[in-house]
Structures are given as structure tokens and as C-alpha cells.
Amino acid sequence: xxxxxxxxxxxxxxxMFAAIITSAVKGKAARRISIGISAAxxxxxxxxxxxxxxxxxxxxxxxxxxxxxxxxELRFGMLEAAMALLFCVIxxxxxxxxxxxxxxxxxxxxxxxxxxxxxxxxxxxxxLVYTNDLFTAYVFVEISTIAACGLILGKFNDLTxxxxxxxxxxxxxxxxxxxxxxxxFYDMTGHLLMSNMKESILFLWQTGxxxxxxxxxxxxxSVGLAIKSALWPFHSWLPNAYGHATVSSSAMLxxxxxxxxxxxxxxxxxxxxxxxxxxxxxVIDILLVFGIIGMILGSLDAVRQKNLRKMIAYSSVAQIxxxxxxxxxxxxxxxxxxxxxxxxxxxxxSLVFVAAFGLIKAxxxxxxxxxxxxxxxxxxxxxxxxxxxxxxxxxxxGFAGFVSKLMxxxxxxxxxxxxxxVLAALAIxxxxxxxxxxxxxxxxxTPLSEEEKAAGQKEQTMGNPWQFKAAIAGGVxxxxxxxxxxxxxxxxxxxxxxxxx
Amino acid sequence: MGSNxxxxxxxxxxxxxxxxxxxxxxxxxxxxxxxxxxNIMDTAVYLFLAVKGYISGLKAxxxxxxxxxxxxxxxxxxxxLVLTGIVVSVSVTALMxxxxxxxxxxxxxxxxxxxxxxxREKEE
Numbered sequence: 001x002x003x004x005x006x007x008x009x010x011x012x013x014x015x016m017f018a019a020i021i022t023s024a025v026k027g028k029a030a031r032r033i034s035i036g037i038s039a040a041x042x043x044x045x046x047x048x049x050x051x052x053x054x055x056x057x058x059x060x061x062x063x064x065x066x067x068x069x070x071x072x073e074l075r076f077g078m079l080e081a082a083m084a085l086l087f088c089v090i091x092x093x094x095x096x097x098x099x100x101x102x103x104x105x106x107x108x109x110x111x112x113x114x115x116x117x118x119x120x121x122x123x124x125x126x127x128l129v130y131t132n133d134l135f136t137a138y139v140f141v142e143i144s145t146i147a148a149c150g151l152i153l154g155k156f157n158d159l160t161x162x163x164x165x166x167x168x169x170x171x172x173x174x175x176x177x178x179x180x181x182x183x184x185f186y187d188m189t190g191h192l193l194m195s196n197m198k199e200s201i202l203f204l205w206q207t208g209x210x211x212x213x214x215x216x217x218x219x220x221x222s223v224g225l226a227i228k229s230a231l232w233p234f235h236s237w238l239p240n241a242y243g244h245a246t247v248s249s250s251a252m253l254x255x256x257x258x259x260x261x262x263x264x265x266x267x268x269x270x271x272x273x274x275x276x277x278x279x280x281x282x283v284i285d286i287l288l289v290f291g292i293i294g295m296i297l298g299s300l301d302a303v304r305q306k307n308l309r310k311m312i313a314y315s316s317v318a319q320i321x322x323x324x325x326x327x328x329x330x331x332x333x334x335x336x337x338x339x340x341x342x343x344x345x346x347x348x349x350s351l352v353f354v355a356a357f358g359l360i361k362a363x364x365x366x367x368x369x370x371x372x373x374x375x376x377x378x379x380x381x382x383x384x385x386x387x388x389x390x391x392x393x394x395x396x397x398g399f400a401g402f403v404s405k406l407m408x409x410x411x412x413x414x415x416x417x418x419x420x421x422v423l424a425a426l427a428i429x430x431x432x433x434x435x436x437x438x439x440x441x442x443x444x445x446t447p448l449s450e451e452e453k454a455a456g457q458k459e460q461t462m463g464n465p466w467q468f469k470a471a472i473a474g475g476v477x478x479x480x481x482x483x484x485x486x487x488x489x490x491x492x493x494x495x496x497x498x499x500x501x
Numbered sequence: 502m503g504s505n506x507x508x509x510x511x512x513x514x515x516x517x518x519x520x521x522x523x524x525x526x527x528x529x530x531x532x533x534x535x536x537x538x539x540n541i542m543d544t545a546v547y548l549f550l551a552v553k554g555y556i557s558g559l560k561a562x563x564x565x566x567x568x569x570x571x572x573x574x575x576x577x578x579x580x581x582l583v584l585t586g587i588v589v590s591v592s593v594t595a596l597m598x599x600x601x602x603x604x605x606x607x608x609x610x611x612x613x614x615x616x617x618x619x620x621r622e623k624e625e
Contacts, residue, residue, distance in 0.1 A: 135582055139585060142589045142592075142593065146592065153600075158620075161600060162608070165532070165597075165604055166613075168593075173526055176539070176543065177523075179586065180516075180546050180549075183546055183550050183582075186550075187549075192578070307624075
């Protein structure tokens, strides 16, 4: 066994220990620990990914001293390592990009609590990515929920408390359904490890026993995780939570937390029920339909928003719809496209959130889109970041979003029944994306009129701390990398998916 | 079908309780009642797990009088899951109650609809 295979276990533990140490130090040191630990885990995970790409296999890591049917396990292949690497990179970019706003938003003596929550959020999402045990997954889902609530409440005011309560209520409904679903799975199969469950479920499916409870359970788990990852129509908690929290939180919530739940659902589809049984249940059609409706209605809601950050938040609803639509197609190509979109959306959305903060700051803190006129000249770095993120979200060739949209279109062509609705939804949603993102970009690069200048609005450019510049540069680079170097990433996704189940 | 209903009586009660709790959490306007619903919902799942793990006539899985035969005891795993679940739901409930207090101090109501209205006013 190679030493690098210890990385999954160590990275979860390291993030947890970082959270514990963080509770004892002051705000600035806490931030450094958070950034340092996510960078360290990211580097280690990159080595793990390189190792796994070399061997092309997936490995089981036994936790504790009990072997397979009883003990607890981690399991990792290329896909898991790639997802963990993505989480670390996004966490780093989000913490850097939001650092300046966090200084103003977090109370001085309580700042370290925020970084405890960030570390715990990373630890729980890494655990969700790596674990092979369904009940462990449930426990980490709850830790992730609590940590995410803490992240929303980092900036403590009337609006974030209301948003946090709403988030908790919806999220707890989701966890309740998930827990009941897991209990049913355990009841039917007698196992908690995913691989053992799959054998039992295959057997049950072949004999035709427990057919209805099995489909019902798949439904419970899917709906539970869909609520938690804000699939339309369960997205009502999302706009306020993303719109009012401090910018690091918005970026982390949209790019890590909701993606962690989607990855868990993928894992349940492939590793617990098996892709064929899942595709054979009608639950998959529900995901497809809700995904398609979400793609369009989320974008329509985004067009209507006046507040820039809420517009970006509603755009998340649409993008989550894309991912579920890909999973709902029920083919390996569709799921692969969905996973690619997880990467693309995480890269683009965190960049857009961070850049939007810079633009709002350059417009005297006014988050209204109409007040952003000329902000692209005042804060050039943020302007470039926002344009790159928007192009990626809209799906311009060369950026990450284009690749996944192309793959969705290709995947939909495999089945004639799905091709027309999916292609139509893709087209409508892309046009709407272009409308609301390009509208903002046009406003950003419209110079101020003479009257406005006379009214005292400033036009000088403003400086940014190096961390903000690094976050924007990293985000743009990540989007370009996912948009141009498609083949290696796609290889990881496809091969990873083959050995995933 | 009928015999299933009687032999799985407690499981059915658990699922009905889950439904009651879930509806409470989903539809009630009052935050405290929502939290009560959350607790009913979680407890229903623990009831379900506990019933599933119990084999009538067998003892709790603690070795007594040197009997080491596994057939003498019930399955300890569901009990372990219930304990873990209780820890999770206690912490979630504590967090929700703390948030409710903060919310009440700032909005002077526990009615979520009224809070949403006030939030909308504040945004404008």
C-alpha cells in the first residue's frame, strides 16, 4: 500500500483538527490556519489524484479494526479525489476573495468562530466525498448543515438570521427524509456499507421483493438531497441565504456545500442502488422534470432581480437544475455531463460571487444592478473576473460552462424522447443566462454620464489586496482550464464514473 | 397485506408520526411548533430503528453471566444508530432554539410569515 493512499483519511482528520485548534486562536491566526489547511489538503489531494490516475483503480480504506460487512470504510477513486481537490481550491479562492469583506462583516472577537465553521464545512464535505458508509454520510450531512448555517450567520444581522432560520428549516426537512430513507435501506438490506447494500438491493430487485418500498426509499433519499442542494421547487431558502451572507460564505455554500450533497446523491445512485435500478425507478423522471423546470424558472427569476447578489443566487437555482437534468437523463453521458457541470458551476459561481463583491464595493456598497454603472472601470480586476465568470455561465466557447452545456446536448441526443425538451430548455436557459449576465456586464462598462460625475460619484480606480487579485486570477484560470483542457478532466470524470459503482 | 399491518404495527406508527412531524415542520407558521415538529419527526425515525433492531425475548447486547453466544442478544447496530441520531438531533434542536431566540429579539414575533414580510420591507 502506497503512503499517498492515507490522504483521504488524513485530510478529513486534518480539517477537523484545524477546526479544534482554530477555536483557541484569534481571528487573524484562525484565518491563516483555515487557508493553510485547505492549501495543504489541496496539495496532498493533487498527489492522490495523480497516483489514482496512474493506477486507474479505486481503493477501500478500512477505518477501525472491523472488516467489510461490519466496519466503517472510506473509498476513493479518481472522481472522489478530483472532487475533493475542487473543494479545496474553491475554499482557498473563496477565503482569499472574501477576506476583505470578512474583516468588516465579522465581529473582531468572534471571527475565529467563522473559520471553525469553514474548517468543519470542509471536513464534512471531504467526508461526504470519501465515505463508503451511509450512516456516516448522514452524520456528516448534518455537520455540513450546521456548519453552513454558521457560515450564513457569520455576518450577524437581522437579514442573515432570518435567512439562516429558513435555511435550517428546509435543510432539516431534507435531512429528515434522508434519515428515513437510510433507515429503510438499512431495514431492507441489513447493511450500512454502500457496496454490501448494492448486492442486497440487486438481489431484491431480481426477485421482485420489496419493489414498492425500494422505489419509495429511492424517492425519499433523492428528494431529501434535492431539498438540501436547492433543486427547484425546494429553493426558497437559497436567494436570501446567498444574497445576504458574507461573500466567502456565498461562494462556499454555492460551490461546495450544495455540490457535496449532489455528490452524495450520485454516490447513492451508483454505489447503493446501482445506476440501472435507479434509472428503472420513476424517481429519475422527477429529477429530470424538476431539473428542466428549474433551468428555466430559475433563470426567469434571475432576470427579474434588481439586487446583483440575489441575481447570482437565482442563477444558482438554474445551474443546479442543469446538474439534476443531466443526472435525470439516466445515461453515463448525462451523469458525466452533470459532474462536469458541478466543476464548471463551482468554478464560475465562486468567481462571480467574489467579483461581484469587488464591484459592489467600488459602487459605494450599493448592491443594486442599476447602481453599478461604470464599476468595471473603477475596479478593473473585479470587472475582468465578473466578465470571465459571466462568459463561463452563459457558455461561451473557451470557458468551462460551454463544455458542460455541449455535453448535456450530446447526452440528450442518445434518447429521442428526451432530446427535444432538453435541447429546448438548454436553448431557453442559455438565452436567459445571456440576458441577465450580459445586461450587468454592459452596465459595468457604461461610463458615468456628466451629470452623475457632477453629482459627486467617483470615477477613480481603486486598489485591491493581493489576496483578492489572486482569488480572481485563480478563478479565471480555473474556468479557462476547465474550458480548454477538457480532455484530461473529462477522462477523469468518465473513468472515475466507470469505477465509481 | 392485513397480517403485515398487524405484525409491523409499530413501524406503521413510526411512519405516521414521521408524517405528522414533517407536516408540522413544513406547514406551521410558528417557529417553536416547527421545532416540536422536527423533534417528532426525528424521534419517529429512532422508534422505527429501535423496533427494527429489537428481537423479542432477547437481551440488550451487554455480556451478562459470561454468555457470549450472539443469538442471546439483540442487534446492537440499530441502537448505536439511534444514539448517534439523538446526538445529532439534540445539537440541531439547540441551534434552532438559539436562532429562534435571536430572531424573536429582532423581529418580536415567532410567525415566519410576518418575519418574511418584515425581511422584505428591510430589503427595500
